Amino acid sequence: MTEDQERLSRRALLGAGVIAGTGTLVAAQDAQAAMPLKPVIVEFPASPLQQDISYTLQAAMNETAAQGQILQLGAGNFFCSNLSLPSGLSLRGVPGHTRLVLNGSGPLLQGIQADRICLSDLIFDGNALSLSEEASALLWFSQCERLVLNSCEITKSSKSGLVLEQCSGSVIGNHIHAIEDVALLSYNASALRIEGNIVSDCGNGGILVHRWSEGHDGSIIAGNQISNIAARSGGTGQNGNGINVFRADNVTISNNKVSDCKFSAIRANAASNVQVLGNTCHRSGEVALFVEFGFQGAIVSNNLIETAANGISITNFREGGRLAVCSNNVLRDITGTGPYAKDNQPLGLVLRLRQIPV
Known part of the structure; x- marks a missing residue:
């Protein structure tokens, strides 16, 4: 090899190294850009004083939601009311130790036309205070999409615990108890998931999925534990039910444990294509499983019923x-001793069919 050829080879080798090094740098930058960014967590400690922090907490929620950050509340009590939740809010607490306490006429918090709200590991305490006439529940959401309520506790509400109007998303793994009216009431949902919640000690109802007029709902009510549901407002079945579906079509009610309800463990009224599957019902004051009025298509299968005035009623076909x-x-253990058990005779299964003229 000549001297000129050797110099040329060295230059080619060095150039290749530069190019290779540049390629490695670009690849490293691309890999770093592809890595998901860790969310920024903003801490908000509890005040040692029992003072209302509604204004400062509202400002913190607005700011973190706008910045795509997580607002982490510390352990302790946060006295507040009438909080308005913005779109994109991610609010979480210390499990079992972060308590938002009602300090007014409420609601404690509400979300209106907000998207992607996520609440987790928080205790919402109604403080046994009377809610105003305008407040139907301690927590109220309207037209919220992709709402997530996870691992929270709702308690001591003078009305309902949680009301959802035209919402989608999930309510999973929460504990709702000591509620004067209804634990969870959903109107006109869009494929709402209500799963794995513990509901107890409610004045008029456990989990209710209703619509203002009959139509597709598609909610899933699964794996919940519901107990001690009274009927303080009276009536002949509209209150006192563990799970009640009204006018909501295509709802699946499966694998729930429902006990000690004043009326029915599960009641579906004018709900087409309802599926009641694999539920366990103990000590129902009236009919344990009730399917009635104006439905088209119902499956009641693989349920276990123990101790009830009547067992299963599929009725009002006319x-x-x-x-x-x-x-x-x-x-x-079908006893026939409930408030509306027919002639006090135990009835395991009642099918009242529409008469067809011959």
Whole structure:
């Protein structure tokens, strides 16, 4: 090799090294850009004084939501009311130790036309204070999409615990108890998931999925534990139910444990294509499983019922109901002693079919 050729080879090798080094740098920058950024967590400590912090907490929620940050509340009590939750809010607490306490006529918090609100590991305490006439619940949401309420506690509400109007998202793994009216009431939902919650000691109802007029709802009510549901407002079945579905079509009610309800463990009224599957019902004051009025298509299967005034009633076919399957259910200790048990005779299964003229 000549001297000129050797110099040329060295220059080519050095150039290749520069190019290779540049490629490595670009690849490293691309890999770093592709890595997900860790969310920024903003801490908000509790005040040692029992003073209202509604204004400062509202400002912190607005700021962190706008910046895409997580607002982390510290352990302790936060006295507040009438908080308005913005879109994009991620609010979380210290599990079992962060308590938002109602300090007014409420609601404690509300969300209106907000998207992607996430609440987790928080205790919402109604403080046994009377809510105003305008406040239907301690927590109230309207037209909120992709709402997430996870691992929270709702307690001591003088009205309902949680009311959702035209919302989508999930309510999972919460504890709702000591509620004067209804634990959870959903109107006109869009494929809402209500799963794995513990509901107890409510004045008029556990989990209610209703619509203002009959139509597709698609909610899933699964794996909840519901107990001690009274009927303080009276009536002949509109109150006192563990799970109640009204006018909401295509709802699945599965694998729930429901006990000690004044009326029914599960009641579906004018709910087409309802599926009641694999639930366990103990000590129902009236009919344990009730499907009635204006439904088209119902499956009641693989449920276990123990101790009830009556077992399963699929009825009122003359009011537009049709197409029902009732199979593989286990019923025992049907007493016939409930407030509306027919002639005080225990009835395991009641099917009242529409008469067809010949």
